[in-house]
Amino acid sequence: MSDKSGLRDSASGMTRRRFLGSAAWTTGAIATGAGSWAIRPAWGAATGPIKVGIATDLTGAIGYAGNANANIAKLAMKEINAKGGILGRPIELYIEDTASNEATAVANVRKLIQRDKVDVVFGGITSSMRNAIKDVIVTRGRTLYIYPQLYEGKECTPYIFCTGPTPAQQCDEFIPWLMKNGGKRFALPSANYVWPHVLNQYARKVIEGNGGEVIFEEYYPLDQVEYSATVNKIMTNKVDVVFNTVIPPGVGPFFKQLYEAGFTKRGGRLSCVYYDENTLNINAPHEIEGLASCLDYFRAVTKDEPGSARIQAEYDKQFPGNIVFAAGSAATGMYRGLKLWQAAVTEARSVDREAVAKALDHAKISEGPGGPAEMVPGKRHCKMRMYTAVAKQGTYDIVARSKGLVDPKEC
């Protein structure tokens, strides 16, 4: 009954059905649905497939990001299986929805660990999500966990490996560039949650270390959408660079008001390190013309990075539509993480947690979104190339790229 792409009914699905049939009459109609969400490889092996759990926000506020994560994981799975799998075993994805809701997430991640008994879990996008599910995976579940999103750093729990950019990676090269291409007077308008606080702490150090000055660092409620006071402060204090960590929904109106006040016209530089191809559409292109961002990948990188071009082309072919492959929402970290883990399992010749963690500690890949990447031994964070891009008429232009791999400086 299972076709090549492999949505299926399994033995575990049947017991679940039976349980439900007897317990809840309401589910009768529903249980005849699509079956459980496991994506089986087309072939098996003597030892059975390697089970990979993906826990991501398929629904809820950041569903667009979670779906991109699930898509890229499916793409990586196909690639790996097409080349014979890992250690001669195919990999099999178990995708669970964390629903942008931590309570639901814990229940769903338990399915991966306790019911499906996966060998590794990838996922989580926000830091609060990582915090919610990490215990279930790592401490109670004794399973390896790979976290793919750019974040504030400081996650140093053993058996958690981070494959997205850290504050050091997003600031060390970017802030000097901003000073050269903007000025020395910085404003740090921010949303009031953990990531901006920790990122700004680091950014301030780099700004001041390079002879710049922070004019103000302010935190606003997450749902604030009126920023005229902030804009006024930026204009009257002759700020050169706005290093923004205000997030949607506030960021749209903020950038619009800043544009209307004439900030960019008088030569001000707008910057925001989570801005990728998704967030680019929040404002009209002319309102954010010249916005600078620094990430591990932009679509524009594909012009002269053949590895990235291949992944991007493959993604666009398999998943046309509006769920795009972008760095700000963990999709690049997801691909990088899967490949690093593949390298580690291959070296360890086993999926045992200890062995894989030991190999993953120094794993390297020569090709990934944005180029090669390698884990920093003992740090469980990932060195990668970083790119500085500027928004130009609704797309990005790469204006600077790191010389080599940038150190995450964590743990």
Next chain:
Amino acid sequence: MMPARALEGLLLVVFALLPLALQPFWVIFVTRVLILALLALSFDLVWGFAGIMSFGQALFFGAAGYVVALLARDAGVTSVFVVLPAALAVGLALAFLVASFLLLGRHPPSITFVALGTLTGSYAGDRLARGWYYLGGQNGIPSIPPMTAGPAQVSEGVTYYYLALAFLIAVYAACRFLVGSQFGLALAGIRINEARMAFFGYSVQLLKAVVFSVAGAIAGIAGGLYAFHEGFVWPNMLGVILSTQIVLYALFGGVGTLIGAVIGVIAIEIVSFVLADAYPTVWPVILGVLLLVVILFRPSGLISLFVPRRIPGEVDGAA
């Protein structure tokens, strides 16, 4: 169709024997359901029996969760004999505080006032937790160590299951006793005609404040159990979304019956589980439609499928 008592007995036997038949994963799943059932009970007590529309039960649940998480994180206290009484006390005290503000004013408050007041409390708690870095801000408090009983760990699984079940049975029995007592009859009177009860000389608002505080204490116990079971607390645990979910649990199962709240939790959690598996990208929408359909066409909840008529001596649903 069966009488409510038979339904209660059946559920009791099923829950008592369930771990023998289930794999560990399911035991943990059902433990969570039991804890949420406690929470739904606390709402049914105030709305179904005293007619107080509490849109803020999550406040007491979450506050107790945060307090036990802090006890575990900062004071290293994880003993079940300390943390659960502490959770109960936090729920009780906070609910009494809210009740004295909302209910014990000079004029008797309207249902809308209390509903919005409790909703505001829940919202304020959520915002406070998000902005307060001692509480971990947006990220909450992760990695709460396991609960202990003397030298032994009460870890998730069969032990925790029976702990939660014991609390659920005890609280359920206490609620049953409470609503059947003179106090419960007075509450029913208040719900049906408050002015007349006041005329009879009952201190109506005080009775309401008492039942509201008791319900707060129950939500507190649930919060303490939940925090240790899930291993983390986060701002949404205090917030409006969970508060609303609690109302849905009770409405879905049937309010004013106690057992209905428990059935509501079981049904919603199982349906969510199946839907999330079968339709990972649209399941919340399907769940929403399903809830709407049941509440529209079965206003007295799922319980009305099992129990045909009003039970003698029992009070009816959301009048």
